[in-house]
Amino acid sequence: MKRCxxxxxxxxxxxxxxxxxLAVEIPLTSHAALLMEKETGEILFAQNEHEALPPxxxxxxxxxxxxxxxxxxxxISLDDTVTVxxxxxxxxxSQVFLSEGEQITVDDLLKALCVASGNDASVALAEHVTGVxxxxxxxxxxxxxxxxxxxxxxxxxxxxxxxxxxxxxxxIALMSRELLLHHPEIRNYTTIWMDTLRDGTFGLSNTNKLIxxxxxxxxxKTGYTDKAGYCISxxxxxxxxxxxxxxMDGETADKRNTDAKALLNYGFSTYTLTHxxxxxxxxxxxxxxGAEDTIAVVLPSDNCxxxxxxxxxxxxxxxxxxxxxxxxxVTAGDRxxxxxxxxxxxxxxxxxxxxxxxxxxxxxxxxxxxxxKSAIFCH
Numbered sequence: 001m002k003r004c005x006x007x008x009x010x011x012x013x014x015x016x017x018x019x020x021x022l023a024v025e026i027p028l029t030s031h032a033a034l035l036m037e038k039e040t041g042e043i044l045f046a047q048n049e050h051e052a053l054p055p056x057x058x059x060x061x062x063x064x065x066x067x068x069x070x071x072x073x074x075x076i077s078l079d080d081t082v083t084v085x086x087x088x089x090x091x092x093x094s095q096v097f098l099s100e101g102e103q104i105t106v107d108d109l110l111k112a113l114c115v116a117s118g119n120d121a122s123v124a125l126a127e128h129v130t131g132v133x134x135x136x137x138x139x140x141x142x143x144x145x146x147x148x149x150x151x152x153x154x155x156x157x158x159x160x161x162x163x164x165x166x167x168x169x170x171x172i173a174l175m176s177r178e179l180l181l182h183h184p185e186i187r188n189y190t191t192i193w194m195d196t197l198r199d200g201t202f203g204l205s206n207t208n209k210l211i212x213x214x215x216x217x218x219x220x221k222t223g224y225t226d227k228a229g230y231c232i233s234x235x236x237x238x239x240x241x242x243x244x245x246x247x248m249d250g251e252t253a254d255k256r257n258t259d260a261k262a263l264l265n266y267g268f269s270t271y272t273l274t275h276x277x278x279x280x281x282x283x284x285x286x287x288x289x290g291a292e293d294t295i296a297v298v299l300p301s302d303n304c305x306x307x308x309x310x311x312x313x314x315x316x317x318x319x320x321x322x323x324x325x326x327x328x329x330v331t332a333g334d335r336x337x338x339x340x341x342x343x344x345x346x347x348x349x350x351x352x353x354x355x356x357x358x359x360x361x362x363x364x365x366x367x368x369x370x371x372x373k374s375a376i377f378c379h
Contacts, residue, residue: 032247033245035266039181054159058231063140067110072183085123095119153165215238220244221233232260241268285336
């Protein structure tokens, strides 16, 4: 159910997002880029965002997502011990030099994946989740489709160069957002600057230098191959707002990082995230023919944030639209009215006002008793 809702929200974002600042010019040296605000999913900057390109190790964001979902589902655990296969141990490129038959926990494999971008760790995790990497890659592509990643086709779980292994800056932002929204604990790994494996005998250093040198950095994943160039999904949080800056096909590691910082700096200097709460307490609504006389009205538990330019935030006002009463039966979550956020004459966002609980309709017996009580007290 959670993943179906995620699919609906992702598709809705593709159709309905208001993009407030695509016209802005930010000088970048990289070929493709995108800046997204995590909570709302709004796109703040885009450049060649739907061009399908090789993503290198940024691929591993999907690997992280499927591993975290398997943990949530109870299919695997962080404490599981994984026996490294010959296939996993044979991976080239960035690695933590796992050996065939070595035993290592899921927790340490995630650390090796997120910090050191270990291809061997990525394959070992994939095999632990699905048995063989081919099935894991099928899951990667299925999950990509569910998230609305229409520019994406995965061939492996590492990002090593392979024909047809492609994604876009937009799609990388979608999977990054999904990972951060629903698995914030991934930051326990992606924010590590330096650590060790194997009882302190093997050192790890984060491939994402922004973790050390950019204020508020939370992750997420770097990548490089000769074909892909220098790529990154760089995430950072300040004052309750988290941004996702995607760079693809950068010229050098330094230029990639400079481009990512330029996007993040633009976002943090220009925008602010306001979490909407009613300016005044919401009134209880009278219920006609209900087992209770009134029902409490509440805002949804999520999706109540508004992204605006900083200059606009102070101008926000609210209007509430509720009926005089509601007829029973009422089910918790029923839409009873709206709260609309304005900036001057412009509608910024409309939020549903929901029933806080169930109120069943009076039975004939309850109605009779109520009428009798009313008659007695009136008399």
